[in-house]
Amino acid sequence: MTNNNEYKSFNIDQFYKKYLKGPIIFKNRNALAPSYIPVELPHRDKEIEEIAGKTACALRGDTPPNMLCYGMTGTGKTATIRYVSHKIAQHTKTNVPWWIYINCSIISTPYRILAHIYNTIIGSEKIPPTGLPKDVIFKNLLGLLDYKIKDSICFLVLDEIDMIANGRGGNEILYDLTRLNENLDSCRTSLIGISNKLKFKDSLDPRVISSLGKDHITFPVYNAKELGDILDKRAKIAFNDDVLKEGVISLCAALAAKEHGDARKALQLLRKAGEIAERFQNKNVSREHVNKAQFELERDHTIDYIKGMPLQAQLVLTSIYLLSLYNKNNVIISGDVYEIHSELTNKMPGVRSLTRRRISDYINNLVLAGIITAEKKSMGKYGATKIIKLCDDPSFLGKILESIDKIKEGLNHSPSLIQKNKIRINNNVFRKLN
Ligand SMILES: Nc1ncnc2c1ncn2[C@@H]1O[C@H](COP(=O)(O)OP(=O)(O)OP(=O)(O)O)[C@@H](O)[C@H]1O
Numbered sequence: 257m258t259n260n261n262e263y264k265s266f267n268i269d270q271f272y273k274k275y276l277k278g279p280i281i282f283k284n285r286n287a288l289a290p291s292y293i294p295v296e297l298p299h300r301d302k303e304i305e306e307i308a309g310k311t312a313c314a315l316r317g318d319t320p321p322n323m324l325c326y327g328m329t330g331t332g333k334t335a336t337i338r339y340v341s342h343k344i345a346q347h348t349k350t351n352v353p354w355w356i357y358i359n360c361s362i363i364s365t366p367y368r369i370l371a372h373i374y375n376t377i378i379g380s381e382k383i384p385p386t387g388l389p390k391d392v393i394f395k396n397l398l399g400l401l402d403y404k405i406k407d408s409i410c411f412l413v414l415d416e417i418d419m420i421a422n423g424r425g426g427n428e429i430l431y432d433l434t435r436l437n438e439n440l441d442s443c444r445t446s447l448i449g450i451s452n453k454l455k456f457k458d459s460l461d462p463r464v465i466s467s468l469g470k471d472h473i474t475f476p477v478y479n480a481k482e483l484g485d486i487l488d489k490r491a492k493i494a495f496n497d498d499v500l501k502e503g504v505i506s507l508c509a510a511l512a513a514k515e516h517g518d519a520r521k522a523l524q525l526l527r528k529a530g531e532i533a534e535r536f537q538n539k540n541v542s543r544e545h546v547n548k549a550q551f552e553l554e555r556d557h558t559i560d561y562i563k564g565m566p567l568q569a570q571l572v573l574t575s576i577y578l579l580s581l582y583n584k585n586n587v588i589i590s591g592d593v594y595e596i597h598s599e600l601t602n603k604m605p606g607v608r609s610l611t612r613r614r615i616s617d618y619i620n621n622l623v624l625a626g627i628i629t630a631e632k633k634s635m636g637k638y639g640a641t642k643i644i645k646l647c648d649d650p651s652f653l654g655k656i657l658e659s660i661d662k663i664k665e666g667l668n669h670s671p672s673l674i675q676k677n678k679i680r681i682n683n684n685v686f687r688k689l690n
């Protein structure tokens with residue numbers, strides 16, 4: 257006898273069998289992965305030509321100039337440098353240049369940068385992650401460069417260079433790295449800095465700018481047509497024939513063009529649209545899948561953004577969330593956010609409460625991130641306030657906040673402002689007498 261309420265468990269065997277029998281969307285899914293190195297880079301000819309021109313002398317053993325590559329995120333800076341490095345290697349038989357690639361958002365301290373260069377050349381973790389004096393590593397590194405690389409060129413690529421330029425000892429290490437050649441006997445180095453922070457040069461020492469910033473290559477953003485060409489080429493490698501419906505590529509390109517012409521975003525959209533079609537066992541990828549993909553990516557982005565925010569910003573958001581829960585019909589005003597934030601921080605040892613001005617800064621940042629809207633409203637002689645609304649539904653936000661350990665407990669807080677037995681008079685909250 258079957259009961260309507262009978263518990264039905266997920267049948268994983270059936271699921272896999274069905275999946276294997278289902279339509280095959282991807283031919284090579286990896287071609288849309290962030291780590292994939294494309295064999296062609298459409299619409300980067302000018303930049304490739306400039307970098308090739310500056311680095312060609314390395315083929316004859318001469319020293320290329322230090323240079324900086326600028327451009328917004330997803331404009332192909334990293335991909336172009338990697339592409340040129342492969343090409344140079346293909347055209348040299350002897351004395352192949354070395355390329356040491358350092359992602360400064362991961363390897364961000366002067367010590368770790370020197371250790372990374374040293375360890376990469378020697379091919380093992382000879383220099384420990386901490387402990388040695390920096391000048392000792394530096395001296396050893398000079399010896400190693402001459403000994404191991406001899407009279408070849410060593411390119412040092414500092415990707416996301418702004419991450420060290422702003423940090424402690426950043427200017428000093430950059431100065432040392434740009435002047436390595438003065439202390440080398442046979443090997444020659446060339447530094448390539450990459451950044452998407454156009455203003456990062458402001459934080460550099462004039463001595464560093466003079467040896468690093470003379471040659472720079474700017475990467476313009478892609479327009480929708482250019483993104484379409486990039487996607488077209490990649491789609492031919494990634495998808496099975498006739499899987500993509502008409503308009504899919506142009507929609508991905510148009511949506512990414514709106515977001516500052518970011519090729520990474522365009523590729524991500526196309527990949528996600530394919531995965532959604534696969535999830536639903538559809539034979540084709542359609543424009544609806546792209547729209548769904550856009551929605552899911554925005555949600556993923558919001559989750560990552562909120563989880564990565566500083567604790568105080570998370571607490572400001574938690575205050576807004578709590579007000580939205582208990583205060584469904586009423587408007588949320590910035591003054592109330594301030595109150596709830598103080599109540600929350602009072603319960604958290606070691607966490608300071610903030611001034612109204614700081615709370616207001618955090619509110620502005622949440623607006624910029626697209627998590628809330630805040631409309632300024634004049635309150636006559638009482639000044640101005642902000643009317644705040646959440647952009648997503650509270651339950652979605654609640655789930656994200658619940659997954660943050662330090663915030664979890666605060667979610668049980670019942671703001672005194674909205675407790676029925678409390679009343680607010682002149683910005684003080686009192687218990688009501690029954
Ligand atoms: N012209 C192009 N042709 C093919 N693929 C491209 C092109 N430009 C960028 N891409 C691809 O787009 C993605 C982002 O490019 P890349 O990582 O080079 O951007 P970036 O400028 O270094 O961005 P960020 O500043 O965020 O590091 C990569 O997957 C890359 O392969």
Ligand SMILES: [Mg+2]
Binds near residue numbers: 333334335415
């Ligand atoms: Mg990059």
